[in-house]
Amino acid sequence: xxxxxxxxxxxxxxxxxxxxxxxxxxxxxxxxxxxxxxxxxxxxxxxxxxxxxxxxxxxxxxxxxxxxxxxxxxxxxxxxxxxxxxxxxxxxxxxxxxxxxxxxxxxxxxxxxxxxxxxxxxxxxxxxxxxxxxxxxxxxxxxxxxxxxxxxxxxxxxxxxxxxxxxxxxxxxxxxxxxxxxxxxxxxxxxxxxxxxxxxxxxxxxxxxxxxxxxxxxxxxxxxxxxxxxxxxxxxxxxxxxxxxxxxxxxxxxxxxxxxxxxxxxxxxxxxxxxxxxxxxxxxxxxxxxxxxxxxxxxxxxxxxxxxxxxxxxxxxxxxxxxxxxxxxxxxxxxxxxxxxxxxxxxxxxxxxxxxxxxxxxxxxxxxxxxxxxxxxxxxxxxxxxxxxxxxxxxxxxxxxxxxxxxxxxxxxxxxxxxxxxxxxxxxxxxxxxxxxxxxxxxxxxxxxxxxxxxxxxxxxxxxxxxxxxxx
Numbered sequence: 364x365x366x367x368x369x370x371x372x373x374x375x376x377x378x379x380x381x382x383x384x385x386x387x388x389x390x391x392x393x394x395x396x397x398x399x400x401x402x403x404x405x406x407x408x409x410x411x412x413x414x415x416x417x418x419x420x421x422x423x424x425x426x427x428x429x430x431x432x433x434x435x436x437x438x439x440x441x442x443x444x445x446x447x448x449x450x451x452x453x454x455x456x457x458x459x460x461x462x463x464x465x466x467x468x469x470x471x472x473x474x475x476x477x478x479x480x481x482x483x484x485x486x487x488x489x490x491x492x493x494x495x496x497x498x499x500x501x502x503x504x505x506x507x508x509x510x511x512x513x514x515x516x517x518x519x520x521x522x523x524x525x526x527x528x529x530x531x532x533x534x535x536x537x538x539x540x541x542x543x544x545x546x547x548x549x550x551x552x553x554x555x556x557x558x559x560x561x562x563x564x565x566x567x568x569x570x571x572x573x574x575x576x577x578x579x580x581x582x583x584x585x586x587x588x589x590x591x592x593x594x595x596x597x598x599x600x601x602x603x604x605x606x607x608x609x610x611x612x613x614x615x616x617x618x619x620x621x622x623x624x625x626x627x628x629x630x631x632x633x634x635x636x637x638x639x640x641x642x643x644x645x646x647x648x649x650x651x652x653x654x655x656x657x658x659x660x661x662x663x664x665x666x667x668x669x670x671x672x673x674x675x676x677x678x679x680x681x682x683x684x685x686x687x688x689x690x691x692x693x694x695x696x697x698x699x700x701x702x703x704x705x706x707x708x709x710x711x712x713x714x715x716x717x718x719x720x721x722x723x724x725x726x727x728x729x730x731x732x733x734x735x736x737x738x739x740x741x742x743x744x745x746x747x748x749x750x751x752x753x754x755x756x757x758x759x760x761x762x763x764x765x766x767x768x769x770x771x772x773x774x775x776x777x778x779x780x781x782x783x784x785x786x787x788x789x790x791x792x793x794x795x796x797x798x799x800x801x802x803x804x805x806x807x808x809x810x811x812x813x814x815x816x817x818x819x820x821x822x823x824x825x826x827x828x829x830x831x832x833x834x835x
Contacts, residue, residue, distance in 0.1 A: 381736040381772040381820040382626075393823040396644065397628055400822060401618035403640050404630045408534070408613045409517045410452050410662050410672075413475040413636060417643055417660055421446045421456055424647045429682060432689060439689045442651045447682045452476075452662040452672040455682055456646050458833075460655040464687050465698050467705025470657040470798070471645065471829045472674070472789055473638035473712065474664035477631070478502030478811050480509065480568055480612035482518075486605055489587035494573040496541075498612060499565070502665030503786075506563045508812050513540035514570065518610030520600050528598050533615040540615045541570045570612060614813040626819055627733070633815040635664065637822060638711030638804045645830035656833035664712075664789055674789040680796075704797030707758065709832055710790035711825075713817075714738045714776045716806030724783050731776030731806040733817075736824040738776040739763075740802035745785030752790035754801035762801060762832070769831035772824050776806065803828060 385393065407413035426444040431437040439445070445457045453475070460468075480498040488495055500506065515533025522528065533540045545563065546554050554562050576585030577592060591602055600608075618630035639660050646658040663673030670676065683702055688694045717730040731738040741759060744751030766773045778785050794800040805825050808816040 378732070378735050378774040379772055380734055381818075381824050382734055384770070384772050385820070389823070393819050394625075396823055396826060397819040399644075400637070400640050401628060401630065404618045404632055404636060405534075407475075407636065408515070408632065409479075409611050410475045410477075411519065411609075412517065413639065414448065414451055414454050414660065417454055417456075417475075417639070418446060418448055420643060420647065426456060429685060433685060439686060445686070447678075449676075449678045450672055453678060454660045455679055456643070456658040456660075457686070458646060458649045458652055458656040459686075460652045462654055463690055464655055464683060464702045465691075465705070466654065467702060467707065467798075468655045468657045468683075469652070469833050469835060470659060470706055470708040470793070471638075471642040471711050471833065472657075472659035472661065472708060472793060473642050473804075474635045474661050474668075474674075474789065475639050476502070476662045476665050477613075477634065477636065478504045478665055480514075480570075482605065482608070482610040482612070484606050484608075485602075487587060487591060487602060489584040492574060492576075492586055493571060494586045494590040496570040496572055496612075497566075498568045498570060500568060501611075503811055505560070505812065506565060506568060507545075507559065509568060510543045510545040510563055512542070512813055513615040514542060514612050515540060515615035516610055516612060518608060520598065520604050520608040520610070522600060522604050528600055528604075530598060530610060538615075541572055541612070543568055544571060621816055627816050628819060628822070629814050629816050631813055631815070633805070633807050633817050634713045634810050635711070635804070637713060637807075637817055638825065641805075641822060641826040642711050642829050644826050645833055648830060649833050652834055654835075658829075658833075661789060668789055668792060674792045700796075703793075706793075706796070706798040707761075707832075708790070708793045708798050708800040709762070709803040709829060710752070710788045710793065710800055711804050711829065712788040712790075712802055713804045713807040713810065714740055714802070715778050715810060716808045716816075716818075718808055724779050726777060726780050729775065729777045731774055733806055733808065734820055735774045735806075736772030736821060737766075737828045738774055738802075738804060738806055740776050740778070740804075743778055743785060743787050743790070743802055745787075746782055749785070750787050750791065752788075752794045752800050752802070754790075755799060758799040758801060761799075762803070765831050765835050766828055769827065771828045771831060772820075773828065 407416045426446045429447040441461045443459045483497040486496040520528040573590040577589035614631040621627035621629040642658040649656045661674045668674040742751040742753040790800045
């Protein structure tokens with residue numbers, strides 16, 4: 364029996380519970396890191412706010428704007444820490460390595476955009492003695508989840524004179540909040556017979572913002588007028604200023620510990636700010652790497668990565684070109700191609716954690732579990748791996764070696780059963796340059812819901828994984 368047990372231990376494998384692998388010092392780090400992460404989430408409810416926070420933290424850790432390098436004010440030497448801001452919605456951080464960029468980079472790429480509701484360009488109207496705002500949802504949401512929860516407004520408005528007004532309403536404990544209403548069960552017979560995704564429609568996601576009329580009884584839409592009056596008094600904007608505004612509706616409130624043991628974090632935006640934050644924290648601690656370390660934070664992933672702030676844009680490639688032109692005496696497009704093709708990438712994005720309430724959508728033997736560490740996802744895509752990067756075995760082996768040597772607890776995962784559905788990340792875009800890429804991130808419960816859940820120990824192991832990879 365002892366011989367059989369020894370053989371079983373030798374030739375079989377079981378993924379570890381990461382909590383069992385922690386020292387007391389590690390546990391202290393887990394809780395400290397997650398407190399800082401919760402603060403990051405609370406300060407960054409939108410992609411603009413996230414990029415502001417990322418750049419602020421980077422500057423506090425010695426990163427300098429690439430414009431200072433381009434102008435010649437600062438030198439681009441090994442160990443130099445550089446950032447570039449792309450229109451306030453995406454950014455990239457570099458720690459220049461001892462090797463030239465032509466030799467490749469160690470990149471962790473994540474996205475800062477999150478499923479949400481956006482105000483339509485002309486949103487304000489009155490109906491039934493109430494003032495409401497029209498919305499257009501962004502990314503893959505379950506529409507019914509956004510009804511009857513407290514909501515906050517975040518965004519920017521550019522007025523006729525070019526002045527910029529920043530708006531945040533619903534986060535302070537003294538602020539009002541906003542709601543999308545739903546039917547009472549007593550009158551919901553027809554609604555309850557509909558399919559789940561039809562119970563509340565996209566055009567039904569209207570935000571209730573007021574019910575009090577203005578004092579002027581001659582006004583036709585007195586409730587709308589009073590709401591607009593209050594907005595004008597506080598922010599100095601008129602109704603036509605909405606036409607050039609970006610205002611997002613997000614769940615109101617702060618990130619919270621989950622469970623009696625406080626082992627998890629419940630918050631809006633784990634997908635994908637948990638990978639963004641762990642990549643940020645990792646690169647802030649990188650010093651004098653052999654290869655240039657890169658943390659890439661992009662927008663628009665939830666709607667296909669298109670646009671000038673998404674991964675499909677030339678922003679990252681252009682910044683690499685700028686640095687190569689500074690490093691090289693004989694600049695050519697070929698050097699950029701070599702730099703990209705020689706790079707190695709962890710596409711930092713979340714994965715589906717196994718949920719005992721919904722076990723049938725995952726292959727349990729190949730699913731990621733909460734508390735078992737960072738996930739490596741060889742392929743994403745849908746059904747027959749459609750739209751997937753599908754990482755090479757050679758690169759997976761290399762990443763596995765880095766993780767094992769640095770005591771990173773990791774696991775493998777798939778997004779779901781083969782015929783169940785699927786999804787994608789930015790991995791394929793960087794792989795198109797010839798780079799070696801694999802998806803790597805944190806398992807999440809209730810992904811794309813207004814409140815998602817992650818395990819604190821998985822957040823910590825993801826930070827360790829990214830740091831070890833950047834320094835490899």
